[in-house]
Amino acid sequence: MSSPVEILKEAGVSFSTFTHAPIRTYEDIERELDLPADRLLKTLAFRAEDGRFVLVSLPMLLPVGYGKVAKAAGVSRSKLRRAGDDDLRELGMAPGGISPVTRVEPRTVVFHTSVPDMGTVYCGSGRDDETVQVEAADLVALVRPVLAEVG
Template sequence: MTVPAPIGPPEVLAAPDASFRLREHPDALSPLEVCAALGIPLERTVKTLAFVTPEDGLLLAALPGHARLRYGALARAAGIRRGDLSPADAGRPARAGMQPGGVCPVSADQAAVVVFGESVSGLGRVHCGSVRPDSSIEIEAAELMAAIPTAATAPIACLPADEPA
């Protein structure tokens, strides 16, 4: 039996008013290697971290590439207890069509809960995962966020300037 390939971000973002570019690069081993390959600063990236809810739901946290995640704030935004927040193994995002190194906030899993860090909206043109480790999506942050109308926005990111000295 052949299973159809899930619709990935490039197809989802192909809305008439979305303006994005798919940028190819060597398979991602680290965000800094992707930045070096594309010639962009880490501050112009959106990283997406994948978690699993107690009901095996996919929870995606999208925040600036140079930020740290505030786990408690993510759990509150997703409506779950902090203790119920579990990092996803590679298998859970794979069921949504994402390969390791290519996790993206735009998911083929329509039930996925997506939470953007509130600072993402002000980043301008950004790069994020494309579901594959060998390419990234270049897009305006506002357009990326608009592609997921059900996404929440919350203070889930701790930026370097926010950290205590």
């Protein structure tokens, strides 16, 4: 299984990574990373009843609307649940390091409508101790997400 970093390299996307202490919460991020909050993307993983992964990325400080995520993914809210530890292992990702970049199928990736215009962003690498810096437009071009108001 290719990691998000390997996928970015193979696609020729310009990016950089840096390592840090493991992070899982926003408090960890504030403590460990000296990064502008308005450039941080959080990615949450869900599993639809049909077995499909739904990954949603949005600015860190926006709340996630679960019903809006379900609608963007084309599933009923009652048929969508947060991904558990087994699901994350299947994705090859750690809590605190979830990335919108994966080849795992079936999947739907959803980005908040503001993401394409965010410029340089920081997102998960799949690991909880490494962060990716990448241009949002390049990330969107690679991932080809559904764009929706999910916050």
